[in-house]
Amino acid sequence: MNTLLLAALPTAARPTIPSTTADHQGMVEVMAWDDLRGGFNFYRTMPGTTAWVFAGNSRHALVGASRNHGPFESHRNGHFLFKEFKSPWVHWHSPFATVRSSVLAAQGLENHPWVARLEPGGAYTLEERAARPLIRRWTRTRVEQILAGQSEETPGRMLEQLVDTLTVNLVSSFTRGADAVRPAVQVDLPGTFFVDADLLEQVGLVRPPALAVDAPLYAGSLTANGVHLADEDSFRQAGDTHFAFVVPERANEDVVTIGQALEAGLLTRRLVACLLMVDFPNPVFSNRRRALLVHISRVPFDGSGETYSTAVGQAIATSPNATSDDSPEAEFARWWQLGDDFAPTMDQALSEYYSALQGALAGQDGVTAVFRLADARREHVKTMPIAESALLFPTPAQAAMPLRMTPQAEVVPEEEDLS
Secondary structure, three states: OOEEEOOOOOOOOEEEEEEEEEEHHHHHHHEOOOOOOEEEEEEOOOOOOOOOEEEEHHHOOOOOOOOOOOOHOOOOOOOOOOOOOOOOOOOOOOOOOOOHHHHHOOOOOOHHHHHHOOOOHHHHHHHHHHHHHHHHHHHHHHHHHOOOOOOOOOOOHHHHHHHEEEEEEOOOOOOEEEOOOOOOEEEEEEEHHOOHHHHHHHOOOOOOOOEEEEHHHHHHHHHOOOEEEEOOOOOOEEOOOOOOOOEEOHHHHHHHHHHHHHOOOOOOOOHHHHHOOOOOOOOOOOOHHOOOOOOOOOOOOOHHHHHHHHOOOOOOOOOHHHOOOOOHHHHHHHOOOOOOOOOOHHHHHHHHHHHHHHHHHHOOOHHHHHHHHHHHOOOOOHOOOOOOOHHOOOOOOOOOOOOEEEOOOOOOOOHHHHH
């Protein structure tokens, strides 16, 4: 979807949310909460007609032939889409970056009734009053239906959101792109680019420290990578986005899903922690972590989260691939053997990685390598239906090759797809 517009959020909490696609597609989509069955019902107009059709319910995003089709190409888990859950919200009107009234006037919209009634809170209002509650609501319904035995879904589908990257959110530095190249400026970098900080915290593991680079190093990496902004037409401008270092991060809907599954006892902290620690320097688009999905998909759910989690862990740790030292299964098995007292050893590994990161970010070569990794991850996002514009990210002079980060904070070529 190219634009999401909040139409109504009545106190009775029966939200109806229309979304419009790009003009050339000629389609309007509406999401409405289903009080009877739970989840959102999706409706679409038919191009060239006045007809509306039912396009599915959120649950159809999860299992069966409807997965990844229709509205579920982009709403991969049946959720309301909201790409930016963390300030400074690079693509939204907010206290950190306001949309000038002259922009609306130039398009003849200054007197439009919608503009006259715009919520001054901008991004954070939409986030707090709509996006977060709606994601929690659908996730809560998923969990309740699994526990009640009323769903075709199992906790394995939730684990798919953990080991694969079905969708992403965007996050950026608080430093404006124009300021990031000025002397004596420290450019803060989002920790969730380097590690799955939000989910690590949910299982009691250490988050990264504040990470930043000196502006001259940042500027040098922009130059070395030929970074610029360009659209599909003729616009081109050297440099970064309005806020520097816009990158993909773990989607909030994944964090909420795994968090609620842990709280409900559908998954154990041990299993989630061990899966997170496989290829942990790559919180999104990890071929190594995704390769574990084949084992997860074979484990049936008998209604007990404890039994299920143990069975999944054993299936991975005792698989034939686990005998190969370099395999993701072997990496998982090394974490799994720690048992329930996993945190000290995992925290030590994470802390060593964070120290290596700080060292890498102190030099030009390390910063330039991180830039190349950022470009590689952006290239992944550009292949997803949620990528709406060429101006979503800055563009390097040369297309980035697939890359990954190692626990030694070295950027290396990505391994081939292991799944």
